[in-house]
Amino acid sequence: MSYYWITLDMNGSPMKQLTVRKNQALVVKQRKRHPNRALTEAQIRQLLHHIDNIRDDALIRLGLAVGLRVSEAVAIRTSEIDFEWGLINIWDEKKDRWRLVMPTLDALSAIKKYLNALSKQPQYLFPISTKTVERIIQRHSRAALGFVISWHALRTTYVSRSVELEQSPAVVMLNTGDSPATILKYYTKLPEVVMRRFVESKPVIPAEQV
Structure with missing residues (x-):
């Protein structure tokens, strides 16, 4: 890795005051990015089994169930959750509109358990910042899996697992x-085992009746 040392030449012309010297001691700290990797079924089970906090459990199960963006997860209002119909109204900041998402019953059950444990129903389902959410998933993934993932990895996992299933x-x-x-793009990159399952389960030529 190369580093650069910037010095000021007071005697030089205004156009030549800055001198950049390579391989010296000035280091610019770069933002650390965590892997956006899709988890396997075994890793999902391992991650969820490790979580012993009902809020974190509800948060991560919801992320895995519908692939929410982190900004969407922290913006959910409790009033926008319809447990009867199994739907949540989400504000899509990227498209500047509302959209309905359909979590699994397992995720909805975890959310209901979390809300029932609170003394007072909050305005927002998860009244925390996006940075806090990232720290939560980093902490649990490190402890459960031995490596750190970002929240976006849950979104990637949801899409990848949906394709496989x-x-x-x-x-x-x-x-x-x-x-x-x-x-x-995801559905055109199916694993071979999944492609074979499609081919055999839905053949173009119907099987002959015996």
Whole structure:
């Protein structure tokens, strides 16, 4: 790695006052980015099994269930959750509009358990900052998996697992808010084992009746 030392030449002309010397001691600290990797089924189970905080459990289960962006997760109002119909109204900042997402019953159950444990219902489901959310997923992933992931890895995991499990692209687009073109990129990169399952389960030539 190369470093640069910037010095000021007071005797030089205004255009030549700054001299940059390579391989000296000035180090510019760069932002540390954590991997955006999709988790396997085993890693998902391992991560969830480790969490013993009901708020964190509800938060991470919801992230895995619908692939929310971190900004969307912290902006959910409790009044926008419809437990009867199993829907949550999400404000999509990227597209500047509302969209409905459909979490699993498991995720909704975790949310209900979390809310029932509170003495007072909060205005926002998770009244914390996006930075706090990132720290939460980093802490739990490090302890449970031995490596650190970002919140966006939950979104990537949701899409990747949906493809592997042959989830309808329409459902994935609904939950993530991504465009058809974006989701199609994932569905055109199917693992061979999944492609084989598609081929054998839905053949163009119907099987002969015995």
